[in-house]
Amino acid sequence: MxxxxxxxxxxxxxxxxxxxxxxxxxxxxxxxxxxxxxxxxxxxxxxxxxxxxxxxxxxxxxxxxxxxxxxxxxxxxxxxxxxxxxxxxxxxxxxxxxxxxxxxxxxxxxxxxxxxxxxxxxxxxxxxxxxxxxxxxxxxxxxxxxxxxxxxxxxxxxxxxFEVQHQKITNPALLTEVEQFVQQCYVPARQKLQTSQVSLTPAQVRETSWLGGKLLISNSELYPRFRAQQPISTFPYDSTRDTALPDSGRGGFPSCDQWWDESNAGLKSRLLTDMRQNLSAQVSDFFNSVSNRDEALLRTLLRAENMDISKGKMYQGYGGSVDAGFWNAVTRLTSTVGxxxxxxxxxxxxxxxxxxxxxxxxxxxxxxxxxxxxxxxxxxxxxxxxxxxxxxxxxxxxxxxxxxxxxxxxxxxxxxxxxxxxxxxxxxxxxxxxxxxxxxxxxxxxxxxxxxxxxxxxxxxxxxxxxxxxxxxxxxxxxxxxxxxxxxxxxxxxxxx
Structure with missing residues (x-):
């Protein structure tokens, strides 16, 4: 029984x-x-x-x-x-x-x-x-x-x-690399967009609001223009790409689009691997049936409100659930502030x-x-x-x-x-x-x-x-x-x- x-x-x-x-x-x-x-x-x-x-x-x-x-x-x-x-x-x-x-x-x-x-x-x-x-x-x-x-x-x-929003980067080395990527790639690319005074559509604004935005990766004047300032161990040294840069044996100096998007070696794939191992079976099954699931997970893990863009620094914490859209909604209707x-x-x-x-x-x-x-x-x-x-x-x-x-x-x-x-x-x-x-x-x-x-x-x-x-x-x-x-x-x- x-x-x-x-x-x-x-x-x-x-x-x-x-x-x-x-x-x-x-x-x-x-x-x-x-x-x-x-x-x-x-x-x-x-x-x-x-x-x-x-x-x-x-x-x-x-x-x-x-x-x-x-x-x-x-x-x-x-x-x-x-x-x-x-x-x-x-x-x-x-x-x-x-x-x-x-x-x-x-x-x-x-x-x-x-x-x-x-x-x-x-x-x-x-x-x-x-x-x-x-x-x-x-x-x-x-x-x-x-x-x-x-x-x-x-x-x-x-x-x-709730579970996805409370995910954090558990690998200290990976967290340090994300901070380096923000300082050396994301912040310069965002600053270049701001100084160029290019008019962006709402969809493009959304694309540039996080580290893996397609516009940042595909535009030759943004991520492809910048590169890592220190050796990245997952990228081998390339004498053609890394000319005039020292070969210390600790890795190469990829451009920012490679640093983010390269298969297996890129920051994107390693962040996803680190995040997925902490998700419950139910949440993992949910994302197996969802389109653009990688983008959804990474957007949540690396939301722009956790970065101080103007100073090129990154907050150590990845918690919280308050984003820019929330505050925009509040300012539209002051009666909802309380x-x-x-x-x-x-x-x-x-x-x-x-x-x-x-x-x-x-x-x-x-x-x-x-x-x-x-x-x-x-x-x-x-x-x-x-x-x-x-x-x-x-x-x-x-x-x-x-x-x-x-x-x-x-x-x-x-x-x-x-x-x-x-x-x-x-x-x-x-x-x-x-x-x-x-x-x-x-x-x-x-x-x-x-x-x-x-x-x-x-x-x-x-x-x-x-x-x-x-x-x-x-x-x-x-x-x-x-x-x-x-x-x-x-x-x-x-x-x-």
Whole structure:
């Protein structure tokens, strides 16, 4: 029998939760504490019977009848919801890959992810689930997957953008070479364009806004006119090209167009190799199906706002998501300045919150699993308590569907905006364009909290009072990640005030 889970954290924390659940229940059984509610139940029934008048008939029969009405349901609760029966281990916990298979992208298995050490820790451990909670797990996951399957396939475009925008050059030597290329090729070429006062079309302006612009490479007065000022190890010394330059044995002096565009040896191909090895399988699969993918990746890695062009220097950092298009949009409509500045802090926070929420969910499910025997026994084996716990578990597990819905709506809105004639940067340029509808971003980001909050509220409408507690726990659990995500941009915001 397999037990499906939806996140790497849930994959391991589910097993940990049931291991601790078994330990807690064994502690109650070993110490005899679990019998205390039963003794209290017997005493209460005996006292209630003793209070009855003689007209109630034989009190012995009445005591037996009332005890059976109390003890039989309690015994059923012990057997169904507390007694460990079904084995659960990493061998029969299944990480759900149905959506990725259906939609044609890959996700690594937990053993091949960053959580692999957990697999070693828990590889030989196994726990047991009571029959009721095994049944609830199957029902809740089946409901979640059934609802999620209704949604059409839609890649998480915002997650793609978030991951690509946060890529950095990991090779220090390559980073140094990029700085040299900027100083020796890009800055002189841009200065030559500015001093020539040539009128450029918007498309040409865009082409010259990054290091690999086709206009810079193809125009004989730009990159082909300049060259590397130091030997480049990936280019052999060429006596014809490098005449009058010393052959130190450490490489040649390519022209800037060769330095950038040469196959394998060029800076472009080496940057792509360095960047792609850090991308997740899902993002890599996405770019395999996208035209001009190399340009899209490199534009995002080497955006012009990270360069101080006038001084010919380059910032050491490659982070951030604020580009020139964003500020141009703000200056066109001054009434949006407050919203735009606020978005600097809130957007990274929303991205961090999206990452944190499934983790918070996994920890909350684990905590609930651990608390099941404690709450059930302390409630005196109350049927109402078991029903409440079942609804709480159902609400927590099915929260995944509401996040999938929010993610689908978010990606769908991005696709609509960047396939629309009302936006001038189409298709793949959503990676670097922050000139999209700011208010829409706020609304889409807040859906990840609003929809689960509404869902927990619906549980309250059904008579199960879990709405406020669960919604608040999710909000507070992701609040620290959201706050931390916005701190870096908050520094920028404070400087703008």
């Amino acid at each position: 397999t037990f499906s889970v939806d996140s790497y954290m849930e994959y391991f924390l589910t097993l940990l939760g049931w291991l601790l659940n078994n330990g807690v229940f064994a502690l109650f059984v070993g110490t005899g504490v679990w019998l205390i509610p039963l003794v209290g139940m017997i005493f209460k029934v005996w006292r209630d019977v003793a209070k009855q008048g003689d007209d109630e008939g034989e009190k012995g029969d009445l005591l037996i009848r009332w005890l059976s009405l109390e003890l039989i349901p309690a015994m059923f609760i012990v057997v169904l919801t507390l007694a460990p029966m079904f084995t659960i281990s990493l061998n029969n916990i299944e990480y759900n890959e149905r959506a990725s298979i259906q939609c044609g992208y890959k996700v690594p298995s937990p053993e091949k992810s960053g959580y692999a050490p957990f697999a070693t820790t828990f590889s030989n451990r196994q726990a047991r689930m009571p029959i009721w909670w095994m049944f609830m797990h199957k029902i809740d996951k089946g409901f979640t997957y059934g609802m999620t399957a209704v949604l059409p396939c839609q890649r998480d475009l915002r997650q793609v953008r 919203t735009a500045v606020g978005s600097l802090a809130i957007f990274p926070g929303l991205d961090a919150m999206r990452q944190a929420l499934p983790m918070v969910q996994a920890f909350m499910i684990m905590a609930l699993i651990i608390l099941i025997p404690i709450i059930t026994i302390l409630s005196g084996f109350s049927i109402k308590t078991v029903v409440t716990l079942s609804f709480v578990y159902f609400a927590l597990v099915t929260t995944s569907f509401w996040w999938e819905l929010a993610r689908w709506l978010d990606s769908f809105m991005i696709e609509i905006m960047y396939s629309s004639p009302s936006h001038d940067m189409l298709n793949i340029h959503f990676l670097e364009n922050a000139q999209d509808d700011i208010i829409s971003n706020f609304v889409m980001g807040s859906l990840f909290i609003i929809l689960p909050g509404l869902w927990f509220g619906a549980m309250t409408w059904a008579g199960i009072n879990v709405g406020g507690t669960m919604s608040q726990a999710l909000r507070q659990g992701s609040n620290q990640a959201s706050t931390a995500g916005g701190k870096g941009a908050g520094i920028i915001e404070s400087k703008l005030k």
